[in-house]
C-alpha cells in the first residue's frame with residue numbers, strides 16, 4: 001500500500017461462497033464487518049463474487065439472502081463496488097440502474113459480442 005497507494009489497489013471477496021464443507025454460518029455479520037472496515041482504506045474498489053451467482057447462472061431470480069448480502073455490503077462499503085458472476089447484459093444493466101453496484105465484471109460466461117450489441121459500456125482494465 002505504501003508503494004502503489006490505496007487508489008491502485010482493489011480487494012476481492014466471495015461472500016456466501018462455499019467450498020466443500022467450508023462456508024460461513026453468519027455471512028451478513030462477517031462480510032458486513034469486513035466491508036465496513038475496508039472502507040477505511042479508501043481502496044480503488046471492492047470486488048465481490050455475486051452472492052446470487054448460482055441462481056442467476058440458471059436464469060433464476062436472486063434469493064432474498066443473496067440480495068440481502070449485496071445490500072449489506074453496498075451499505076457498509078463507502079467506495080466503488082464491483083460485482084462479478086452470473087450476469088447477462090440485461091441483468092448487468094438492471095443491477096447498475098438499480099444502484100446495486102457501480103461496476104459489473106465479466107470475464108468468462110458472457111460473450112463480449114453480445115455485451116457490445118446490447119450497448120453496455122466496456123472498460124479496458
Ligand SMILES: Cc1cc2nc3c(=O)[nH]c(=O)nc-3n(C[C@H](O)[C@H](O)[C@H](O)COP(=O)(O)O)c2cc1C
Pocket residue numbers: 014017018049050053054057084085086087105106107108109110
Ligand atoms: C458457482 C461459482 C462459484 C464461484 N465462486 C467463486 C469464488 O468463491 N471466488 C472467486 O474468486 N471466483 C468465483 N467464481 C468465479 C467468478 O465469480 C466469476 O465466474 C467470474 O468472475 C466470471 O464471471 P462471468 O461468469 O459472469 O463472466 C465462481 C464461479 C461460479 C460459477
